[in-house]
Amino acid sequence: MVLLDIVAESHGLASPLDPVAHFDETRRFFFLNRPAGWRRRNTMLEPSARMRRIVARLAEGATTPTILVPVSIFWGRAANKDRSWIRALFSEGWAVSSGLRRFLILVANRRDILVGFGDPLDWGKIVRPGESEALATRRTARLLRVKFRNQKVAALGPDLSHRRSLVEQILRSPAVASAVDDAVGDGAGRARVERAARRAAYDIAADVSYPAIRLLDRLLTWFWHRIYDGVEITGFANFEALAESHTLVYTPCHRSHIDYLLLSYVLYHRGLMLPHIAAGDNLDLPVVGRILRGGGAFFMRRHFGGDRVYAAVFSEYVYRVFRRGHAMEYFVEGGRSRTGRLLPARSGMLRMTIDAHRRGMPRPIIFVPVYIGYEKIIEGDAYLAELGGASKRRETVAGVLRNLNLVRESFGTARVCFGKPIHLAEFLDGCADADPARALGEAVLEAVNACAFVNAVDLVALATLATPRDAIDEADLAMRVDLYRELIERHADDTDHGVTGAPTGDIIRHVESLGLLEREPGVADDAGRTASGNDILVHGSAPNTWYRNNVLHVVAAPSLIACLLNSRRAVRSAVLRRVFNDLYPYVANELHARPESADRWLGHLEALGLVERRRGTYIAPNDARAQLRLRLLGNLVVPIVERFYIGVALLDREGIGTLDAETWLAECVAIAERYVRLHGINTPEFADPELFTQFLEQLVRHGMVRTLPGGGLSFDDRITSVVHAGRRVVAEELRLILARK
Numbered sequence: 001m002v003l004l005d006i007v008a009e010s011h012g013l014a015s016p017l018d019p020v021a022h023f024d025e026t027r028r029f030f031f032l033n034r035p036a037g038w039r040r041r042n043t044m045l046e047p048s049a050r051m052r053r054i055v056a057r058l059a060e061g062a063t064t065p066t067i068l069v070p071v072s073i074f075w076g077r078a079a080n081k082d083r084s085w086i087r088a089l090f091s092e093g094w095a096v097s098s099g100l101r102r103f104l105i106l107v108a109n110r111r112d113i114l115v116g117f118g119d120p121l122d123w124g125k126i127v128r129p130g131e132s133e134a135l136a137t138r139r140t141a142r143l144l145r146v147k148f149r150n151q152k153v154a155a156l157g158p159d160l161s162h163r164r165s166l167v168e169q170i171l172r173s174p175a176v177a178s179a180v181d182d183a184v185g186d187g188a189g190r191a192r193v194e195r196a197a198r199r200a201a202y203d204i205a206a207d208v209s210y211p212a213i214r215l216l217d218r219l220l221t222w223f224w225h226r227i228y229d230g231v232e233i234t235g236f237a238n239f240e241a242l243a244e245s246h247t248l249v250y251t252p253c254h255r256s257h258i259d260y261l262l263l264s265y266v267l268y269h270r271g272l273m274l275p276h277i278a279a280g281d282n283l284d285l286p287v288v289g290r291i292l293r294g295g296g297a298f299f300m301r302r303h304f305g306g307d308r309v310y311a312a313v314f315s316e317y318v319y320r321v322f323r324r325g326h327a328m329e330y331f332v333e334g335g336r337s338r339t340g341r342l343l344p345a346r347s348g349m350l351r352m353t354i355d356a357h358r359r360g361m362p363r364p365i366i367f368v369p370v371y372i373g374y375e376k377i378i379e380g381d382a383y384l385a386e387l388g389g390a391s392k393r394r395e396t397v398a399g400v401l402r403n404l405n406l407v408r409e410s411f412g413t414a415r416v417c418f419g420k421p422i423h424l425a426e427f428l429d430g431c432a433d434a435d436p437a438r439a440l441g442e443a444v445l446e447a448v449n450a451c452a453f454v455n456a457v458d459l460v461a462l463a464t465l466a467t468p469r470d471a472i473d474e475a476d477l478a479m480r481v482d483l484y485r486e487l488i489e490r491h492a493d494d495t496d497h498g499v500t501g502a503p504t505g506d507i508i509r510h511v512e513s514l515g516l517l518e519r520e521p522g523v524a525d526d527a528g529r530t531a532s533g534n535d536i537l538v539h540g541s542a543p544n545t546w547y548r549n550n551v552l553h554v555v556a557a558p559s560l561i562a563c564l565l566n567s568r569r570a571v572r573s574a575v576l577r578r579v580f581n582d583l584y585p586y587v588a589n590e591l592h593a594r595p596e597s598a599d600r601w602l603g604h605l606e607a608l609g610l611v612e613r614r615r616g617t618y619i620a621p622n623d624a625r626a627q628l629r630l631r632l633l634g635n636l637v638v639p640i641v642e643r644f645y646i647g648v649a650l651l652d653r654e655g656i657g658t659l660d661a662e663t664w665l666a667e668c669v670a671i672a673e674r675y676v677r678l679h680g681i682n683t684p685e686f687a688d689p690e691l692f693t694q695f696l697e698q699l700v701r702h703g704m705v706r707t708l709p710g711g712g713l714s715f716d717d718r719i720t721s722v723v724h725a726g727r728r729v730v731a732e733e734l735r736l737i738l739a740r741k
Contacts, residue, residue, distance in 0.1 A: 002351055013418035014028065021339050023064075025054065046087065047141060058253075060129075066597070069121070070118035088189075106705045127139070150244035201313050203284075209295075210551050238421060248365075249368065250368045256378060264295065274326070275328050277329045309443060310442070332345045345441025354437055367382060367444055368419070369419035371452045420447065446592055449553050452497055454484075458551045461550075481634060487605075490607065490697070516544065561576070581598065582722065583641070584598075589694070609623070619622040639731050642686075646692075649738050669687050673687045
C-alpha cells in the first residue's frame with residue numbers, strides 16, 4: 001500500500017490510506033486475494049472483511065456514489081527473469097504464491113515495478129439493493145477477478161504452457177491429421193509424413209524465453225540510444241484499453257528490419273505483452289534466429305510450394321496462438337518496401353486470421369494499424385543499389401555483424417504511430433466483397449497510411465522532388481516546406497495525419513546534418529559575404545524519392561487538383577470535380593490512401609491563395625509566385641497520372657481485343673522504361689510491372705476493362721474519354737513515344 005500511496009499522490013489521486021467516512025472505514029482499499037491455509041498462500045478463498053462490510057451497506061440501500069478502481073501491481077514482470085538466478089526464481093508469473101514468496105518478489109524486483117489502473121467501476125450498480133451480502137460479495141469478487149486477469153494478460157501475456165505440448169496439440173488437430181492422411185494417400189510413407197509435420201511445427205513455433213527478451217531489451221536500449229535522437233510515440237491511447245478484453249493483431253508498415261524490433265520494444269516499455277511476430281525463415285539464422293524466436297518470433301516459409309501438410313501445420317499454429325489470447329504481429333505487405341510506398345497486401349496471414357475468427361475465439365480480434373516513420377533509413381544504401389539493378393542481399397550472420405557499424409552514424413528520430421483499430425467481426429459483417437481477405441488487406445493499409453506523420457526529411461523530400469533539378473535555392477526550399485506543412489496542417493482536423501512543428505530553418509539544418517542535403521555557397525555581395533538564405537542546397541533525387549514516397553499519399557489529393565488546374569487556364573467546377581472523382585480512386589488505390597473530397601481540398605487551396613474561384617470556374621491566380629507553388633504541388637502526382645495514361649492510351653491505340661493482359665503489361669513497361677531513359681523521371685518505381693498490374697486490376701474492378709473469351713482486353717468509351725483528358729496533363733514527350741508503334 002505504501003507503493004500505491006506514492007503513485008496515487010504523484011497522479012493527484014486520493015490516498016488508499018485515507019479513511020472513507022461514509023462507510024466508517026479507516027482505509028479505502030482492500031485486497032481481493034487473501035492469505036489462506038497453513039502456508040498462507042495468496043488466494044481468493046477468504047474475501048476481505050472491508051469488502052464485505054461495504055457490500056453490506058450498499059445492499060442495504062446506501063446512496064453514496066462509490067467507485068471501485070482495480071489496481072494491479074507487478075513486482076518484476078516475467079520478461080525480466082534473466083537478470084539473475086534470484087530474480088528468475090522470484091518474479092511475477094501466473095502461479096499462486098505464498099507470503100514468503102511475495103516478500104522475496106518484492107525485495108528482488110524493487111526497481112522493476114509496473115502499476116496498472118483499470119477502468120473505474122460504479123460499485124452501486126454492481127450491488128443490487130436488498131440482496132444478500134454473500135451473493136453481492138461473490139458478484140463483486142467475480143467481476144474483479146475478470147478485471148485483474150485481463151490486466152495480467154495485457155501485461156504478462158497468457159499463461160504459457162510448454163512448447164512441446166503446443167506442438168502435440170497442433171499435430172493432433174483434425175486439420176493436420178487430415179493433411180497427413182491426404183499426403184499418405186498420395187503415396188508417401190506415414191512415418192515420414194508425420195516426421196515432416198513435427199519438424200515443420202518446431203521450425204515454425206516461437207519459443208518465448210525470458211532471458212532472450214531481457215537480452216533483447218538491453219541490446220535494443222543501447223542500440224536506440226546510439227543511432228536515434230529519440231523514439232516518438234503517438235496514438236497509443238487508441239487501443240491501450242482494448243488490450244485487456246481483445247486479442248490484438250499489430251499490422252505495421254514494413255520498410256526496415258528495425259520495424260518489428262522497434263514495435264516490440266515500444267510495447268514492452270508501455271506495459272503490454274510482447275506479440276508473437278511472423279518472420280520469414282530467411283531470418284532463422286544461427287544464434288540470431290534463436291534469440292528472435294525467444295523474443296516471440298515464429299518463422300514461416302516465403303512460399304508454401306503446395307505443401308499441404310506444412311500449410312495445415314502453420315494455419316493450426318496461428319489458430320492456437322490466437323486461441324490462447326496472444327497478441328500477434330505481421331506485415332500484410334509481406335516484404336520490405338524498397339521504394340518507400342506501401343506494397344500491395346498479401347492475403348495469406350489475413351486469411352488465416354479470418355479462419356481463426358470463424359472457428360471461434362475466446363476474445364474478439366482487432367487489428368492495430370501502425371505507421372513507423374524514420375528520418376533516415378538504415379538500409380538506405382542497400383535499397384538504392386537494389387533499385388539500380390543489384391540483387392537483394394541474402395541475410396547472414398556476417399551481415400548482422402557488419403550492420404553493427406551503424407552505431408557510428410546518426411539516424412535522426414524514429415516515430416511509431418498507432419492508428420484507429422479495426423474490429424474484425426464488425427468489418428466482416430459489413431464487408432460485401434467476395435474476397436474479404438483482400439478487402440481487409442486494403443483497409444489495413446489505408447488505416448496505416450491514415451496515421452502517417454510527416455517528419456522533417458519527408459517535408460524536404462516533398463519540396464525538393466517537385467523539380468527535376470538536383471539543386472535548390474535555400475529560400476525557395478523554405479517556401480516549399482512552409483507550403484506543404486501548412487497544407488497538411490489545414491487538413492489535419494479531418495485526418496489522423498501529423499506534421500513536424502519545428503521552425504523551417506531548423507528543419508533544413510537538421511536534414512543537412514543527416515547527410516541528405518549538401519550546402520554550396522550562393523551569390524556573394526560586394527564585400528564577399530553570402531547573403532543568408534541564398535545558399536544552394538544539393539540533394540540526391542534517388543534517396544529523397546524514398547522519403548517522399550513515405551508520405552506522398554498525404555498530399556496526393558491536392559496535388560491531383562493542382563495537376564488538373566495546371567493543364568488549363570480555367571476549369572469549370574463541375575468538370576474539375578468529375579475528372580477528380582474519375583482519377584482519384586486510382587491514385588488512392590496505388591498509394592493506399594483513403595477517399596478524399598475535392599471540395600474540401602479546393603477550400604484549403606483557395607484559402608492559401610493557390611487557386612481562385614470565378615463564376616463557376618477555378619483558375620490559377622495571376623500572381624507568378626502562387627502559380628509556381630501550384631505547379632510544384634501538381635508535379636508530385638504527375639508521374640502517377642503519366643503511368644495511368646500509358647496504360648489507357650495503349651489500349652485506345654491498339655483497339656478492342658488486340659492485346660491480352662500479358663502483352664499489354666510488357667508494352668506498358670517497355671514504354672515506361674524508354675520514357676525514363678530518354679527524359680529522366682525522379683520516380684524509380686515508374687516502370688514497376690506490379691503497379692501496372694495493380695492499375696489493370698482496378699480498371700477491371702470498375703468495369704472499364706474486361707477480358708474477352710479469347711484472352712483479349714475489351715474496354716468501353718470511358719477509356720477514350722480518359723485518354724482525351726490526359727493529353728492536357730501529360731508531357732508532350734510521352735505522347736510522342738506512345739504515337740510511335
